[in-house]
Amino acid sequence: xxxxxxxxxxxxxxxxxxxxxxxxxxxxxxxxxxxxxxxxxxxxxxxxxxxxxxxxxxxxxxxxxxxxxxxxxxxxxxxxxxxxxxxxxxxxxxxxxxxxxxxxxxxxxxxxxxxxxxxxxxxxxxxxxxxxxxxxxxxxxxxxxxxxxxxxxxxxxxxxxxxxxxxxxxxxxxxxxxxxxxxxxxxxxxxxxxxxxxxxxxxxxxxxxxxxxxxxxxxxxxxxxxxxxxxxxxxxxxxxxxxxxxxxxxxxxxxxxxxxxxxxxxxxx
Numbered sequence: 001x002x003x004x005x006x007x008x009x010x011x012x013x014x015x016x017x018x019x020x021x022x023x024x025x026x027x028x029x030x031x032x033x034x035x036x037x038x039x040x041x042x043x044x045x046x047x048x049x050x051x052x053x054x055x056x057x058x059x060x061x062x063x064x065x066x067x068x069x070x071x072x073x074x075x076x077x078x079x080x081x082x083x084x085x086x087x088x089x090x091x092x093x094x095x096x097x098x099x100x101x102x103x104x105x106x107x108x109x110x111x112x113x114x115x116x117x118x119x120x121x122x123x124x125x126x127x128x129x130x131x132x133x134x135x136x137x138x139x140x141x142x143x144x145x146x147x148x149x150x151x152x153x154x155x156x157x158x159x160x161x162x163x164x165x166x167x168x169x170x171x172x173x174x175x176x177x178x179x180x181x182x183x184x185x186x187x188x189x190x191x192x193x194x195x196x197x198x199x200x201x202x203x204x205x206x207x208x209x210x211x212x213x214x215x216x217x218x219x220x221x222x223x224x225x226x227x228x229x230x231x232x233x234x235x236x237x238x239x240x241x242x243x244x245x246x247x248x249x250x251x252x253x254x255x256x257x258x259x260x261x262x263x264x265x266x267x268x269x
Contacts, residue, residue, distance in 0.1 A: 006159050008061030009117045010052040012085070013108050013138065014045040016069055016076035017128040041076040044123025046083075046192035047185040051153065052121050053084040054190065059155055062086045064115070068096055068107055081203035082195030088208050095213035098225025101129070105137030106227075110218050111211060112142060119162065120182040124149055132184070139182035147175050151188040 018037045041049075052063045065080040067073050068091040077088040089111065096107055112120065120142070122135035132148075139146035151172060152165035162181050165172045167188070195203070213220050221227060245262065249255040263269045 006059045006061055006155075008055060008059055008119065008159075009115070010055060010061060010063045010119045010121065011112055011115065011117045012045070012048050012052045012063060012065050012080065012121050013112075013134070014049065014065055014067050014076055014080055014123070015042045015126045015128075016040070016067065016073040017042045017126055039072065039075065041079045042123055042126045042128075044125055044127070044185060044187070045076075045080075046123070047187060047189045048121040048123045048183075049080045049083050049085060050190045050192040051150075051183075051185055052119070053193075055119070055153075055155065056084075056086075059159065061118075064089065066108065066111065067091065068099070068104060070097075077208070078200075078203045079195060081206050081208075082199040083193055084199065085206070087206055089211060090208070091211045091216070093212040094224075095220045096224050098228065098231075099223065100228035100230045101131050101133040102137060102230070103223060103228045105134045105141060107216070107218070107223055108134070109138045109141035110216055112138070118179045118181075120144075120180075122182065122184045124184040124186045135182060135184040142180075142182065144180045144182055145177040146182045146184075147177055148184040149186045150183045151186055153183065153189070 016039045018039055024037070049063075049065065055061070056063050063085045064087050065077055065085040066089040067077055069076070071092055073092065074090055077090055081088055091107060091111060099107060120138065122138070124135070125132035126134070136146050136148060147162070147164045147166055149167040150164045151167050154163050155161070156163060156176075160179060162177050162179065162183070164175050164177070164183060166175050167186055213223060216223075219227075225231070247255045247258050249258055260269065
């Protein structure tokens, strides 16, 4: 049974990322080629959006989707709204560009501080950077407890605590934390819903706010590339795998014998 008459305020930070299969690297400059590369809502963020919507459906409240990114990042927000988010905030300004994980978290946290919230749910990591740092850094900046790698969550009967299963190398821990709290969602948490036609149509009519550096009211010299203590010097693809051999023997025993003989010649056994 869900807790009745709650007005949970849930915030979901999301990111628009390039489709990994289509990412290419400029070999001369060592930077990612983004022109012409399709972008998507970060897959781990979809688990976070779904978790927030499920909590709202069960207990009541409101889900706000927030992102920091260029104008085209609006598409990621619209997808999250089409899934069932209630409203969106797009933090977009050239002053935000080039931010590392710390300044990204700082910028998002400064906006979240201006809002009421009970729960912040992030994807465990973005598939383009894979650092898994922004969620925990937001929690530290907000001064709230954090539970990372969440694969199951529920609200306590009194609506004051989150009970979450946190993935570990050995299995999982059961963690209980008082609201407000920040969670990071992993793949096993749920199965994100696909937006239907009605959801897609309604998404464009939902409240949508844009925030720039002036609205944020934070020192612009501490934002974006200027304020970032870490910078990527070069990006390069891994070395291409060299050609191997293909064993085509139909009989498993013959194939095994051929493999053993090959490994023996290479000195691997």
